[in-house]
Amino acid sequence: MRPKKCEKRSGEATRRRILAAAVRRFARASYEEVKLRDIAADVGVDVALVHRSFGSKEQLFAAAVLDACPADLLSAERGRLSAVFANFALDPQQGDGLQIFVRSLTSPQARNLVRACCNRDFIGPLAAKLEGPGAQQRAALFVSCLIGFSLLREVLRVEPLLDDEDSGPMMQRLLAACLDEVGPFSADDQNSSQSS
Amino acid sequence: MRPKKCEKRSGEATRRRILAAAVRRFARASYEEVKLRDIAADVGVDVALVHRSFGSKEQLFAAAVLDACPADLLSAERGRLSAVFANFALDPQQGDGLQIFVRSLTSPQARNLVRACCNRDFIGPLAAKLEGPGAQQRAALFVSCLIGFSLLREVLRVEPLLDDEDSGPMMQRLLAACLDEVGPFSADDQNSSQSS
DNA sequence: CTGATTTGTCAACCATTGTTGATATCGCCG
DNA sequence: CGGCGATATCAACAATGGTTGACAAATCAG
Numbered sequence: 001m002r003p004k005k006c007e008k009r010s011g012e013a014t015r016r017r018i019l020a021a022a023v024r025r026f027a028r029a030s031y032e033e034v035k036l037r038d039i040a041a042d043v044g045v046d047v048a049l050v051h052r053s054f055g056s057k058e059q060l061f062a063a064a065v066l067d068a069c070p071a072d073l074l075s076a077e078r079g080r081l082s083a084v085f086a087n088f089a090l091d092p093q094q095g096d097g098l099q100i101f102v103r104s105l106t107s108p109q110a111r112n113l114v115r116a117c118c119n120r121d122f123i124g125p126l127a128a129k130l131e132g133p134g135a136q137q138r139a140a141l142f143v144s145c146l147i148g149f150s151l152l153r154e155v156l157r158v159e160p161l162l163d164d165e166d167s168g169p170m171m172q173r174l175l176a177a178c179l180d181e182v183g184p185f186s187a188d189d190q191n192s193s194q195s196s
Numbered sequence: 197m198r199p200k201k202c203e204k205r206s207g208e209a210t211r212r213r214i215l216a217a218a219v220r221r222f223a224r225a226s227y228e229e230v231k232l233r234d235i236a237a238d239v240g241v242d243v244a245l246v247h248r249s250f251g252s253k254e255q256l257f258a259a260a261v262l263d264a265c266p267a268d269l270l271s272a273e274r275g276r277l278s279a280v281f282a283n284f285a286l287d288p289q290q291g292d293g294l295q296i297f298v299r300s301l302t303s304p305q306a307r308n309l310v311r312a313c314c315n316r317d318f319i320g321p322l323a324a325k326l327e328g329p330g331a332q333q334r335a336a337l338f339v340s341c342l343i344g345f346s347l348l349r350e351v352l353r354v355e356p357l358l359d360d361e362d363s364g365p366m367m368q369r370l371l372a373a374c375l376d377e378v379g380p381f382s383a384d385d386q387n388s389s390q391s392s
Numbered sequence: 393c394t395g396a397t398t399t400g401t402c403a404a405c406c407a408t409t410g411t412t413g414a415t416a417t418c419g420c421c422g
Numbered sequence: 423c424g425g426c427g428a429t430a431t432c433a434a435c436a437a438t439g440g441t442t443g444a445c446a447a448a449t450c451a452g
């Protein structure tokens with residue numbers, strides 16, 4: 001039987017430290033770039049411990065994604081979503097949640113997991129807050145803008161997007177346009193149905 | 197010295213076939229996923245030849261990016277940019293140009309090259325077509341939307357974005373909004389053309 | 393034909409990296 | 423103390439994949 005007051009010596013504590021280090025690494029480099037040995041070095045333990053603590057690199061990555069997922073972002077009320085997300089996109093330090101997504105988007109090992117997270121934790125809840133036709137599509141477009149922006153800004157570091165003063169309002173208006181689809185977007189697609 | 201009318205037997209021809217195979221591979225998988233041995237198998241030659249023909253994997257990738265860069269996209273006149281790009285984003289077969297970008301965005305070996313290409317071949321010319329303040333920023337935002345959309349649609353295959361009927365007009369309006377952004381995403385622009 | 397140059401192949405190298413099994417060490421219980 | 427389980431280390435494995443050098447074969451000059 002497992003001890004109840006246990007987890008004293010280390011155990012769960014080091015596991016958490018490993019997870020934290022993994023989140024930091026995965027948020028700053030792609031899946032392939034991150035080596036288990038680097039994470040181990042961050043924590044100060046052996047590679048084997050990192051591996052054994054989570055089973056495999058993929059499982060560690062999965063745990064990191066779940067741990068860093070900024071679920072609270074979506075608690076913002078409908079009218080403030082664009083502002084909240086725009087600020088979020090501008091501040092990479094605020095959370096590694098989006099970065100860990102963006103960095104690993106093109107990694108084959110991470111793709112399925114990232115897609116699931118993207119649907120479940122972003123597009124789904126977002127669409128639930130929107131009304132009107134094409135809620136799913138608009139939510140997905142919203143997320144794609146957010147990710148594209150973060151990608152060019154944080155990963156590629158494209159210069160025109162680095163300035164917060166300029167990018168902030170612009171980004172917010174763009175996101176609002178995705179959501180409020182009444183204005184520039186609506187036109188006449190009443191016929192379109194929300195599939196799936 | 198090299199023969200003048202030469203390049204008949206193989207030489208340059210196989211080099212081209214290798215490059216074509218590389219473009220196809222790099223457009224469908226990330227830098228790390230693509231193995232030189234796969235490209236060699238596509239063409240029907242040995243790995244060593246692929247390597248020796250281009251010097252290294254990185255140089256081959258660079259050649260592929262340059263080869264696939266859809267520079268002609270920007271020849272569209274100002275009023276049709278959003279339509280042209282929206283259609284382009286919807287049709288992955290039309291060219292591997294955008295895909296090869298999107299796939300390799302997060303690859304460390306490709307990052308510098310991709311950023312350079314992104315600035316030189318997309319944002320720069322695009323900004324030159326825009327007037328008003330923040331042309332660079334709007335062009336960058338335009339490209340980020342395009343890339344984010346392509347990423348979620350083609351790489352991640354997020355469902356709500358897969359339907360051309362829904363995504364097409366939506367994407368076009370979003371891109372137009374990036375370009376026209378004189379005020380707060382002017383509410384009424386019915387000038388956009390529904391093409392194709 | 394002979395020899396040199398290009399074009400291509402074969403096998404091996406080498407570094408990287410996730411993974412695994414044997415082993416030591418610490419905390420605890422009887 | 424002596425054993426037990428969790429914790430952690432070490433060394434080694436195995437597979438991958440880019441790279442390299444020696445060599446065969448085709449092409450062309452003379």
